[in-house]
Amino acid sequence: xxxxxxxxxxxxxxxxxxxxxxxxxxxxxxxxxxxxxxxxxxxxxxxxxxxxxxxxxxxxxxxxxxxxxxxxxxxxxxxxxxxxxxxxxxxxxxxxxxxxxxxxxxxxxxxxxxxxxxxxxxxxxxxxxxxxxxxxxxxxxxxxxxxxxxxxxxxxxxxxxxxxxxxxxxxxxxxxxxxxxxxxxxxxxxxxxxxxxxxxxxxxxxxxxxxxxxxxxxxxxxxxxxxxxxxxxxxxxxxxxxxxxxxxxxxxxxxxxxxxxxxxxxxxxxxxxxxxxxxxxxxxxxxxxxxxxxxxxxxxxxxxxxxxxxxxxxxxxxxxxxxxxxxxxxxxxxxxxxxxxxxxxxxxxxxxxxxxxxxxxxxxxxxxxxxxxxxxxxxxxxxxxxxxxxxxxx
Amino acid sequence: xxxxxxxxxxxxxxxxxxxxxxxxxxxxxxxxxxxxxxxxxxxxxxxxxxxxxxxxxxxxxxxxxxxxxxxxxxxxxxxxxxxxxxxxxxxxxxxxxxxxxxxxxxxxxxxxxxxxxxxxxxxxxxxxxxxxxxxxxxxxxxxxxxxxxxxxxxxxxxxxxxxxxxxxxxxxxxxxxxxxxxxxxxxxxxxxxxxxxxxxxxxxxxxxxxxxxxxxxxxxxxxxxxxxxxxxxxxxxxxxxxxxxxxxxxxxxxxxxxxxxxxxxxxxxxxxxxxxxxxxx
Numbered sequence: 001x002x003x004x005x006x007x008x009x010x011x012x013x014x015x016x017x018x019x020x021x022x023x024x025x026x027x028x029x030x031x032x033x034x035x036x037x038x039x040x041x042x043x044x045x046x047x048x049x050x051x052x053x054x055x056x057x058x059x060x061x062x063x064x065x066x067x068x069x070x071x072x073x074x075x076x077x078x079x080x081x082x083x084x085x086x087x088x089x090x091x092x093x094x095x096x097x098x099x100x101x102x103x104x105x106x107x108x109x110x111x112x113x114x115x116x117x118x119x120x121x122x123x124x125x126x127x128x129x130x131x132x133x134x135x136x137x138x139x140x141x142x143x144x145x146x147x148x149x150x151x152x153x154x155x156x157x158x159x160x161x162x163x164x165x166x167x168x169x170x171x172x173x174x175x176x177x178x179x180x181x182x183x184x185x186x187x188x189x190x191x192x193x194x195x196x197x198x199x200x201x202x203x204x205x206x207x208x209x210x211x212x213x214x215x216x217x218x219x220x221x222x223x224x225x226x227x228x229x230x231x232x233x234x235x236x237x238x239x240x241x242x243x244x245x246x247x248x249x250x251x252x253x254x255x256x257x258x259x260x261x262x263x264x265x266x267x268x269x270x271x272x273x274x275x276x277x278x279x280x281x282x283x284x285x286x287x288x289x290x291x292x293x294x295x296x297x298x299x300x301x302x303x304x305x306x307x308x309x310x311x312x313x314x315x316x317x318x319x320x321x322x323x324x325x326x327x328x329x330x331x332x333x334x335x336x337x338x339x340x341x342x343x344x345x346x347x348x349x350x351x352x353x354x355x356x357x358x359x360x361x362x363x364x365x366x367x368x369x370x371x372x373x374x375x376x377x378x379x380x381x382x383x384x385x386x387x388x389x390x391x392x393x394x
Numbered sequence: 395x396x397x398x399x400x401x402x403x404x405x406x407x408x409x410x411x412x413x414x415x416x417x418x419x420x421x422x423x424x425x426x427x428x429x430x431x432x433x434x435x436x437x438x439x440x441x442x443x444x445x446x447x448x449x450x451x452x453x454x455x456x457x458x459x460x461x462x463x464x465x466x467x468x469x470x471x472x473x474x475x476x477x478x479x480x481x482x483x484x485x486x487x488x489x490x491x492x493x494x495x496x497x498x499x500x501x502x503x504x505x506x507x508x509x510x511x512x513x514x515x516x517x518x519x520x521x522x523x524x525x526x527x528x529x530x531x532x533x534x535x536x537x538x539x540x541x542x543x544x545x546x547x548x549x550x551x552x553x554x555x556x557x558x559x560x561x562x563x564x565x566x567x568x569x570x571x572x573x574x575x576x577x578x579x580x581x582x583x584x585x586x587x588x589x590x591x592x593x594x595x596x597x598x599x600x601x602x603x604x605x606x607x608x609x610x611x612x613x614x615x616x617x618x619x620x621x622x623x624x625x626x627x628x629x630x631x632x633x634x635x636x637x638x639x640x641x642x643x644x645x646x647x648x649x650x651x652x653x654x655x656x657x658x659x660x661x662x663x664x665x666x667x668x669x670x671x672x673x674x675x
Contacts, residue, residue, distance in 0.1 A: 005528065013528075013529050014526065014528060014529060015497060015524045015525060015526075015529050016524060016526065017452070017453035017523050017524060017526075017547065017549075017571075018526055018546070018547035018548060018549040018551075018552055018571060019453070019547075019549040019550070019551050019571055019574060019575075020551075021526050021528075021549075021551070021552065021556065022549070022551030022552055022553060022556075023551060025553070161456075161459060161463070162449065162450065162463075167450065168450075170452075171450055171451075171452045174452045175452060175453075175455070175576050178453065178574065178575055178576055179574055179575040179576065179579060180574075181551060181574055182574075275502075276501075277498045277501055277502060278496075278497045278498045278501060278524060278525075279450060279498060280450075280452070281524070286498070288498060288502060290502065291471040291472060291473075291499055291502065291503075292448075292472065292498040292499030292500070292501065292502030292503065293448065293449040293466060293471075293498075293499065294449040294450050294498070
């Protein structure tokens with residue numbers, strides 16, 4: 001999966017304006033070509049080892065496990081990647097592909113800023129010009145990451161339209177791409193968008209699951225009983241899930257952001273509470289109203305605050321291979337504090353959703369079982385948000 | 395013969411290019427759309443493109459995006475667009491109306507229901523920007539069955555093979571996107587567009603319309619020399635918004651905007667025809 005035209009069942013596809021059909025096809029061919037080239041893979045592997053710092057550890061969170069009082073919890077430490085999140089796995093791959101295609105300029109969209117930082121980082125490393133689109137509201141929430149991108153030499157463009165968050169940044173990046181297709185490579189940050197993006201980003205992120213599989217087997221000589229990851233667009237989740245899809249003994253759990261609660265209308269849980277529709281180049285589960293207009297979403301985590309989800313997740317939900325649940329703002333913040341205090345690891349708010357769900361699941365499964373939670377990023381970027389919740393001004 | 399075919403046949407006989415304005419349903423105000431459509435026709439429009447407001451119009455520029463946001467804020471939805479066409483048809487049974495927008499509102503309404511409602515309302519063609527031929531396998535045949543055209547775009551980035559395929563698939567007319575960019579972008583190169591249209595004519599006998607980047611009488615006249623239809627959106631939408639803000643009747647402003655374009659296009663063609671006649675004598 002996907003099929004030759006980029007469909008995962010009824011999901012995926014290439015729902016873009018005619019101007020982008022040419023560039024999307026050019027990218028598909030370039031990626032197919034690169035995929036067959038051992039040197040492309042070798043270069044990515046070298047970069048992941050030397051620049052990103054892979055492999056990341058699989059860490060037994062013993063104090064958290066003991067506190068939760070159930071299954072043993074392991075953390076896949078993507079927070080230890082260079083730039084502090086899994087996002088860099090993907091940007092390394094796409095930036096190397098951009099250079100291979102002879103595109104000197106890369107653009108990206110970002111919500112929490114992690115994908116923007118990762119794009120700016122690899123652009124600096126490879127000598128590419130970088131422009132990052134970011135919702136004005138997200139820029140306010142993620143000031144430090146905005147400065148970080150600028151330090152790395154990227155131009156950060158505030159997006160004032162719509163809800164001024166991730167989806168609007170995506171719209172703006174697509175507009176830039178339409179206007180500058182000749183010299184520009186669009187680095188999409190998640191497993192969404194027109195084919196081949198969902199497949200390509202998944203391939204680049206699958207290193208997470210491949211390592212997890214090997215590490216679990218060498219440490220415990222078995223596979224985990226469950227794997228848990230948060231889902232906004234869903235790239236860290238598909239990255240850790242994908243190498244386990246054929247292992248039926250491994251339960252896979254995706255965790256969406258329930259914001260104030262999925263019944264309140266103020267959330268970002270498109271798989272749990274949305275319906276199939278078309279946005280940003282693919283058919284997938286979406287948060288849209290009864291007239292087909294996209295709804296403004298809410299999550300305390302800017303990285304999960306997106307009204308859609310990658311099409312492969314939509315397909316995995318419908319065929320039942322992955323269970324999708326949700327965690328609200330309050331429970332995510334509790335988990336954020338819990339992990340910080342018990343393990344000395346401050347997680348990203350995105351990852352805190354997975355931690356909260358993982359704690360529930362550990363209790364449900366009970367002792368003698370192993371759960372891996374993907375710790376997709378570190379929480380430095382979220383200091384202001386969490387402090388503000390407690391009325392503290394930094 | 396469909397309204398679109400009939401209109402193009404008449405224009406061809408008269409040696410004229412079609413003038414096709416785009417307006418967003420419900421902008422500058424919900425009750426202004428039908429009057430604007432009639433005013434455009436009185437001032438020389440041959441066909442009207444009616445925008446269906448969408449929250450995330452990725453292929454449109456800032457002007458049309460803002461118009462869509464205003465229309466949505468005023469409560470305009472897909473049903474209102476269909477209603478505007480119904481009301482327009484009370485007085486005008488001849489001018490073709492094309493709906494232009496994005497797929498999601500159509501899918502959420504249900505494509506079967508949408509096609510039936512559009513046909514009943516008197517719509518002649520539908521252009522969904524994010525639904526290229528590859529993803530139109532369900533909707534295109536449904537529209538065709540109901541006697542509606544599915545209009546497809548061809549862009550400067552469209553490969554020769556795709557041009558041939560779209561030329562075969564399309565009905566009504568082919569919409570050529572004159573530049574790489576979103577609606578309302580500048581920098582149209584008339585000579586390059588003329589060359590592309592010549593190439594496109596090898597693949598299809600359908601009329602060829604040109605849009606994106608046409609902002610005034612001068613560019614309209616230049617494009618009208620070689621295109622079968624001249625499509626103008628952003629600058630009209632901007633003008634209507636400005637008129638409403640200044641307290642001017644938007645329908646009146648629409649007429650004022652359209653008339654000089656009509657004259658410029660016909661004038662340029664007239665000069666062309668006169669020259670040919672002289673050469674023949």
